[in-house]
Amino acid sequence: MTLKRMDNVLIVVDDLEATKAFFIELGLKLEGETTVEGPLIGQLIGLKDVRATLAMMRTPDGQGIELDKFHTPNAIRFGPVDQPVNTLGIRRIMFAVDDIDAIVARMRAHGAELIGEMQYADTYRLAYIRGPEGIIVGLAEQLGGDTPDV
Template structure:
């Protein structure tokens, strides 16, 4: 059986704010739609499912991120995911310049949870709390001499 990862989907409080954050980091919007009806009720397992969605793509074209904002039923707010919590954890991106990526994130009010770390001289990386409390890992590969 062949299998291929299609996308990661994340429910957000404000679709426009989330799109702005991720497009400023370099993703592009492939498309937008509003979905509802029997097929979405069946697929998602939620009666009355009605949502605005946007599909984004990473610059190299391989990674896809689906963002969706519920119109109905009303979205349920929970505490933001903690780094050690079981379940959907974070979305991670490699970046050419972590300082530039953090400047971009800061324009959206998003800052590192603690700071920027260096992993064994290979990566500089950090987690930021993105829009709607999404954990976003940013990692810059360090050049070898």
């Protein structure tokens, strides 16, 4: 057996509406939203008395980001929302974009914080922004040459 593809990434959030709006503004589409609950869900994820609202977001190329808001049991915040990039665990999602400046300006107008940006020679630019729930999003714009492994 071989790995076929990545299906989606899960982000547990407290403010589902703000996080959906952030990703929609970034360019993802809301594919669907539902509430799940019951013993089968709890057995799958190892929790009891689960009730959660799930929103499935899709990138233009079809990759999935699942946003979950747990109603029961309550989600647990581990550390501050503005943890730095070197905090253990999954710390960012990166997207390839056409125009970093335009996207950063648009996202800042919607409350995102610019963490930093850089340019690597004449091949690509990177920017990190922080959105709701402390989610860090990396943006990579190819300027020329080969596609970087970022």
